[in-house]
Amino acid sequence: MTSIPSLIGVVIVSFLLTRVLPGDTATYFAGPAATPKALEEVRKQLGLDKPLPEQFLRYVADLTHGDLGNSLTTGQTVVGDITSRLPASAELTLIGLLLALLIAVPLGILAAVRQGSWIDHLCRVVATAGVSLPVFFTGLLLVYVFYFLLGWSPAPLGRLDIFFSEPPRITGFLLVDSIIARDWEVLRAALSQLILPALTLAVFSLAPIARITRASMLTALSSDFVRTARASGLKPITVTMTYAFRNAMLPVITTLGMVFSFLLGANVLVEKVFAWPGIGSYAVEALIASDFAPVQGFVLAMAILYVILNLAIDLLYGVIDPRVRVTT
Amino acid sequence: MDRRNFIKSTGAAAAAISAPAVFTSAQAQARSETLVIVSESGPNNLDVMGVGTNVPGYEASWNCYDRLITHEMRTLSDGTQYYERDKLKGELAEDFVVGPDSATFKLRKNATFHDGAPVTAKDVKWSLDRSVTVGGFPTFQMSAGSLTKPEQFVIVDDHTIRIDFLRKDKLTIPDLAVIVPAIMNSELCKKNATAADPWALEFTKQNTAGGGAYKVVRWTPGTEVVFERNETWVSGPMPKTKRIIWRIVPSAGNRRALLERGDADISFDLPNKDFAEIKASGKLAVVSTPYTSGIQYIGMNVTKPPFDNPKVRQAVAYAIPYQKIMDAVLFGLAKPMYGAAADKATEVAWPQPHKFNTDMAKAKALLTEAGFPNGFETTLSFDLGFAGVNEPLCVLVQESLAQIGIKTTINKVPGANWRTELNKKELPLFTNIFSGWLNYPEYFFYWCYHGANSVFNTSSYVSPPMDAFIEGARDAAAAGDQATYDKDVKGFVDLAFAEVPRIPLYQPYINVAMQKNVSGYQYWFHRRLDYRAFVKS
Incomplete structure (x- = not known):
């Protein structure tokens, strides 16, 4: 409920922000040889000749019908574009995050348990390298090594190799759809396209997860209940995993949520490098062409996603930590 | 499930998933009949007469629609095919006569649209009327050749159309060979027109309603366009390439890598530095032609x-x-x-x-x-x-x-x-x-x-x-x-x-890099690719 005012705010702010952007949509789309008259016609066709409040009311009215307008850069409806591109971004981000989790959490735990050891230093080096390497650099480097030099990875041409056709669209997630269609060849092809971009994202998102895991594990390990558990003669693994890690998970989950929503919008560069038909590159292309509708649609979709994600994380807290349920 | 069955089923699944990365024979064949083009950006509209159609959209229109007339080609001393500014030939018109006050075009009797409907003078008139009426860039381009009024386009009979001149203008005839006056399937368009959109611009934005050498069979905006050859095309020699896949690859480095690895056949918008290096390495065929005018x-x-x-x-x-x-x-x-x-x-x-x-x-x-x-x-x-x-x-x-x-x-x-x-x-x-x-x-x-x-x-x-x-x-x-x-x-x-x-x-x-087995690049005034002449051996 508390999220509704913020959504309304997002609608207003995104509308106003796109209007104050420099650049004139009509000039851009009237083509290179536009006369002032042609310009005026395009402006009228796009509804840009109306005063701002009227444009806004129209936008809100369309919004209540689920109509986000048309993208001028792709020529499609914004809703259609977003529903076709969001799964591509989400699939990439989820796999990337999963990879990051698989590496970062064990690394963080081990670094905390063996503080000061080589693994702690490794954790520090990996985390520092992860944040300091720009995503496009990691991406291009991976493409250069694994595609260009070694030829292990398929061409960086988006979600599927040119000669595969997409399985029937059910979820929009290629991995899921190809499993549903029992098309193992496509599954394999989609997976192999996914590995490099997902790895690129994982390298980037490793750092915050590993550091938070380490920090919260350190706090948990030095707390009284862990000392008690140790003193009671429980096995070290039980102490670390059941007692310390479960308590250390809350901040990790919070970070995870933040990293996910951040990645979803911020993986533009990865999408550009791998020609991934995702939502980030869509928004940036629209922004360059001062194409308002997709930008507004993107901001709105991201806001809604963020709200849902926060809700999911709040609910997850309750599952992990019963105390949260009691106090609220 | 007992242990033996479990091993068998997981083994089968693993085998299926780790199938070797070679193409099946059907795919290999498709590869040899397909031309893969990579470029930085793709079309936003398949119709050149649309509102705000971008330049890549012109390429789609050029290859999917016929015009009444087109330019001849000539071969330059370096082997490049270059359009002849002053030599025009019939495309949809099998014959045309230019008089002092008008030009008359005889249409090919056996020409059909992609849906099989015959091309008639009615379609030509509808299309030309459309180009001078829709406003914006197309109408503007037509006016550059003193083509501004629907009354200028007169149906003589089913297969003959006359274009009356408003004034003497050297550009009138060449202007009929630019991308804009594409001949469209008027019946199909009218079926998809609405009161608010009498020229069916929304329909032709997403669909090719013409009779050109290629038709768009799949279009994912911002990702790819797939063209297939029109097997019943009669307005010129049958194109050699069955399928064209045009993939949008935003990163220039990757476009070059794709070319050098042989995964793409043609790229024509690489940075100058890459082109100079590709040229020097000699691994690919490179054609450089100055922009006309x-x-x-x-x-x-x-x-x-x-x-x-x-x-x-x-x-x-x-x-x-x-x-x-x-x-x-x-x-x-x-x-x-x-x-x-x-x-x-x-x-x-x-x-x-x-x-x-x-x-x-x-x-x-x-x-x-x-x-x-x-x-x-x-x-x-x-x-x-x-x-x-x-x-x-x-x-x-x-x-x-x-x-x-x-x-x-x-x-x-x-x-x-x-x-x-x-x-x-x-x-x-x-x-x-x-x-x-x-x-x-x-x-x-x-x-x-x-x-x-x-x-x-x-x-x-x-x-x-x-x-x-x-x-x-x-x-x-x-x-x-x-x-x-x-x-x-x-x-x-x-x-x-x-x-x-x-x-x-x-x-x-304009720099075009191609695999060595690809030939037939033609330089056109619009500087986009003409798929009809490409040959992949």
């Missing part, structure tokens, strides 16, 4: 001081580091438009090089003469959309101008904003590019130097003698008066070089 230039706003003084403009023209720009920015991939010999006679041609070269002493002297011995301050603007060339170019110009005391601040204008800024006509000093489809000197000058002050007259240059030359040449061309035409063309070229409201730098190249 296209020039990158330094423009100056002649309505405001200090650039209202021709001496200042000449000083700038002597201070441009032409050769450095050619070497460091373009890697030699452009045709110089400067440094003609001092005694060279003006030709009846455009573009042609001017006589300025880099001479700092002369520049300084001219600037002092103009009353700016200590120089002045100004801004130098460029379009960020083409930053790859514009940015280093402007830095070199900035450095060079500083030597004669002109201090410039570089102003980077985002692509979306560039045309708005040009339209305001307030930028004092800038670099830009202009190129026209119709390759005639007077056409170029009408846009760029005439007092009608179009968007492309970016210097706001107005001069009655210039207008007289341009109009004289246009009238002489229509009347077929070669002597007057030659005199007037030389007149406006000389004047443009004497007053230098803009300083031509070079004619850019």
